Amino acid sequence: MGHCYSLDLRMRVAAFVEAGHSCRTAARHFGVSDSCAIKLMQRQRRFGSPAPARQGRPPGGGKLVPYETFLIQAVEAHPAITMPELAARLLDENGIIAAPAMLSRFLCQRGFSYKKIPDGGGVRTRRHSG
Template sequence: MGKPHPIELRVRVVAFVEEGNSHREAARHFRVSPRFINNMMILRRTSGSLAPARQGHAPSGGKLAAHGKWIAERVADNGEVTLDELCVELAGRGVLVHRATVGRFLNRLGLSNKKKPQGKRTVAAGDRIGA
């Protein structure tokens, strides 16, 4: 995503239009799109400010932030739970998410849901056969 236009340009554009020039004249003069001019005028009229909106995701942590403790406990209780199973259980709790979202959330928690086939599991040094 690109950066928002500088506040100085926004102020100059709005002042130019408020002097009596049309939106299209302002767009040609400042070499921006007519839609940008329209958006700035709407923003000024509705909020009284020309500051750009915050970009990116909300700092809340997403849909799963409120369920983090439950997810961590669920994975700790049953380390063999799959992403699809977690998605189904979360849907039962009223949270509809994609399996990739659950995977990223587990990664942020430092948990892994990677499985190894039964014969390829690591064995502790004292548990080795013949040791």
């Protein structure tokens, strides 16, 4: 597993190489691997900075986002709908396969909560802001 080197070290390695030293000499001088120094310089040449790229999945995506209106309307029309029923309805009407847990997380992110009722079922309601 690779190391996540600080921006300060990355900048010093890049400056050392730009001062006329080789990447391998810079690697030995700063105690990093040869490939690390070489890749830092490739990144410096390509992007103008040796700063690391953002890690992780880009925000705002997901396969349910285009169906947000459909899902919210379905839950508001039938608050007692279960997630497996909602998943089946999404598949039937839109051809999208979604796990019940994924639907639940999606709705919770949109402000819905699950309220249990005495008969053993439950109802999804929208949280009030305020």
